Amino acid sequence: MSGFVALFSGINVGGNRIVRMAELRAFFEELGFADVASYVQSGNVVFRSTQADVVSLTKALQDAFEKRWGFHSRIMVRDATWFARLVADNPYPEIAEDPTKLHAMALEREPTPEEIGRLAEKCTGPERFEVKGDVLYLHAPDGLGKSKFAEILPRTLKVPGTMRNWRSVLALAEMIGRASG
Template identity: 35%
Template sequence: MTNFVALLRGINVGGSNVISMAALKECFTEAGFADVRTYIQSGNVVFASDSTSSAELEVEIERMLRERLGADILAVVRSRDEFAATVAAAPSDHGSAELLSDVLFLKRPLTATEALMQLPELTPQVDSVSAGPDALYFSRTVVDSARSRVDRLRANRLSKRMTVRNWRTTLRLRDLLEQER
C-alpha cells in the first residue's frame, strides 16, 4: 500500500463546508482507505491505498465527499513520493524567518507553467513565486506582508484550481506521510 495525502480545498473556512475531522476520517475509512489520519481542521487527510494513481484517487475522493457528505470539494491528492518531491524542490529560502511561505498545490491537469501565466500582478520586493512539481511556492516578506498582493491571488479564478498550505503544515504533512503505521 502507498501513503497519500488528500488536500481538500475550502474545508472549515469562513463557515462554509463545515466538516468535523472525525466525520472526514470515518468517511475515508468506510470508503476502504487504510491508516486514515487527519491533520488540523482544514482538510488534510493522510491515508494508505492500493491505488497507484493520484489522479484516480482525486476523482474517487471528490465523488465520495459529494455522495457521503453532500459537499462539492476539490481534492488534490499526492503520493508520499510526489509530496516529498514538492517539498525538496522548494526554493532554499522558502520558510525562512524573513518570509511567510505557502505552497499552492495545483489540481491536475493544471501545470505550474500554466498557473504562473495566470497569476495576478504581485508586489515586487514583497511577493515572490516560483514553480515546482505540480505546485507553486509563494512567499511574502514578513516586514512588508501588509503590502502583499496575496489577496489578488485568492480572488483570481486560478484559486479554484488549487489548494494552499502554509510551509509549516506542508512540512508536518510530509512527516506524517513518512511515518509507517
C-alpha cells in the first residue's frame, strides 16, 4: 500500500459547501482506503491505497464525492515523493520560519512559459512567486488575506490549483511520510 494526500478545493470556505472531517474520513474508509487521517477543516486527507495511479484515484474520488455530497470539489491526489519534492524545492527557505507568509499551490498541470509570463506581469506588489513543475510557491509578506496578487492569481494563471500555507504543507508531508513508511 502506498500513501497519498487528497487536497480538496472549495470546501468549508466562508461557511459554504460544508463537509465535516469525520464524515470525510468515513467516506474514504467506505471506499476501501486505509489509515485515513484528515488535517484541518479545509479538506486534506492522508490515506493509504493499493491503487497507485493518482489519475485513477483522483477521478474515482471526485466522482464518488460529487455523488455523496451533491457538488463538485476539485481534488488533487499527490504521493509522498511529490510532497518530499515540494518541501525540498522550496525557493524561499528563509521564509519557511514564518509559515503564514509562505504558500504552495498544487497545480493540476505544469503551466506553460506563456502562462507564467502573464502571471509575472501582474506580480507588482510585495509578493513574489516561483513555479517549479506543478507547484507554485508564493511569498506573501503581508499575508495571503491582504494580498491583491493572490486574489488575481487563479484567473490570471488559468491553471486550476489549490493553495496551502507552509505549516499545512509541512504537516501533510510529515503525515504522508508516516503513512508511506
